[in-house]
Amino acid sequence: MGKLQPAKNLQINHDRLEKRLRSLAKIGQIEETGVCRLALSKEDKEAVLQVEQWMKEAGLSTRIDSFGNLIGQWKGEDDTQPILLVGSHIDSQPYGGQFDGTIGVLGAIEAVQTMREQGFQPEKTIEVIAFSDEEGCRFDKGLFGSRGILSQLEEGELDRQDVEGITRRQALLDFGCNLDEMEQDVYPEGRIGSFLEMHIEQGPILDRLNQPVGLVTGISGPLWLTVELKGFAGHAGSVPMSYRQDALVAAAEIITKLRELATEDPNAPTVATVGKIESFPNSRNIIPEHVRFTIDLRDIDMERRRRIEKKLFEAMDEICERHQVSKTIRIDTESDARYCATEIMDDIRAAGKALFTEPLPEMMSGPFHDALAMSSICDYGMIFVRCKDGISHNPKESARYDDISLGTELLYRTMLLRSGAKKE
Structure with a gap:
């Protein structure tokens, strides 16, 4: 495959898009290039208000719903048709980068603004959305805003607490959301016809191919677990090894087993991560009594993921029994792999064919x-x-503005096709 080269000049405004991305990156900036903009925080609210202003500049009517989503609307000629929803998120990880999610929101705004400037009018209504709390790192449950508008929130989600003991309910209220309107903010069945999202890859494939953009064919199925182990504390100097109920040792064995299971097939794209672990009482000379840690398991092959999951649960049973520790397991997220719609992929391919001299590279997404x-x-x-280098969820996350502009141009041309836009 040759390197993608634009076949014609871009219609979107590269300078305007880059300026907005740089400006947004300053809100919650950490280190030279990183961002900490946790969902429903004051930094998130500042960012939402700034992005709302850019939506208005693009000619969109705006609202912030009861889930914390920012939504901009451009009514089409026939508003009775299912809408085209486009967007992503602007919240970040606590130690995150400046492009994760943001290019999908600001790129969608730029696409709409370009459509207006070029004299187009969509047949279908277009809504641009900045979803609330995609990352899930503050309340250990992601995709909150997108699941909210679909009436897919789980029982007790508003009672989840962050590390400071603030509930999601309180955070939403502090954000200015009216929780009494949640039911009416759910989109009616059939109202959303299709959804488009542009995102940095967060992986190395495009970088290794030396290609600026690519077509996604589907998303791997994630399984998120929170595991809590309960043993018995004792003096580190006096309790014999054979008498111990050490929750941290049991956790270490489970974590090691998880990696072993995820690497059984070296050619499989299975990934498994323990990204968070807490130990109590967390003292040098006390046997750990209580350990809590997270598990993130993902695969595009659901049969393989479920096989690994079964083996992991069996291993946890055996390890906990051997160390005489009890366990509780909470499923935070569980989803099958989801494949992109053929019709939409064909539209993206068609937009790419009109823009580039080579066909788009195609790939699955590991992140959800x-x-x-x-x-x-x-x-x-x-x-x-x-x-660059596939680095994401890290202040070193980096993307070229020229690549983002090419992705936005591809998004713009796809939106013209999906919305039935015509020159006024």
Whole structure:
């Protein structure tokens, strides 16, 4: 495959898009290039208000709903048709980068603004959305805003607490949301016809191919667990090894087993991560009594993922029994792999054919996105933009503005096709 080269000049405004991305990156900035903009925080609210202003500049009517989503609307000629929803998120990880999610929101705004400037009018209504709390790191449950508008929130989600003991309910209220309007903010069945999302790849494939953009064919199925082990504390100097109920040792064995299971097939794209672990009482000379840790298991092959999951649960039973520790396991997220709609992929390919001299590279997404939630109720499609070395969820996350502009141009041309836009 040759390197993608634009066949014609871009219609979108590169300078305007880059300026907005740089400006947004300053809100919650950490280190030289990183961002900490946790969902429903004051930094998130500042960012939402700034993005809302850009939506208005693009000619969109705006609202912030009861889930914390920012939504901009452009009514089409026939508003009775199912809408085209486009967007992503602007919240970040606590130690995150400046392009994760943001290019999908600002790129969608730029696409709409370009459509207006070029004299187009969509047949279908277009809504641009910045979803609330995609990341899930503050309350240990992601895709909140996208699941909220689909009436897919689970019991007790508003009672989840962050590390400071603040509930999601309180955070939403502090954000200015009216929780009494949640039911009316759910989109009626059939209202959303299709969903488009542009995102940095968060992986190395495009970078290794030396390609600026790519077509996503589907999203791997994630399984998120929170595991709590309860042993018995004792003096580290006096309790014999054979008498111990050490919760941290049991956790270490489970974590090691998880990695072993995820690497059984070296050619499989299975990934497994323990990204968070807490030990109590967390003292040098006390045997750990209580350990809590997270598990993130993902695969595009659901049969393989479920096989690994079964083996993991069996191993946890055996390890906990051997160490005489009890366990509780909470499922935080569980979803099957979701494949992009053929019709939307064909539209992205057609837009790419008109823009580039070579066909788009195609790939699956390991990370999940708001598109994963949306896929449960409508067709969806995704565009990936190259990120350097595949680094993401890290202040060193980096993407070229030229690549983002190419991705936005591809998004713009796809939106013209999906919305039935015509020159006024």
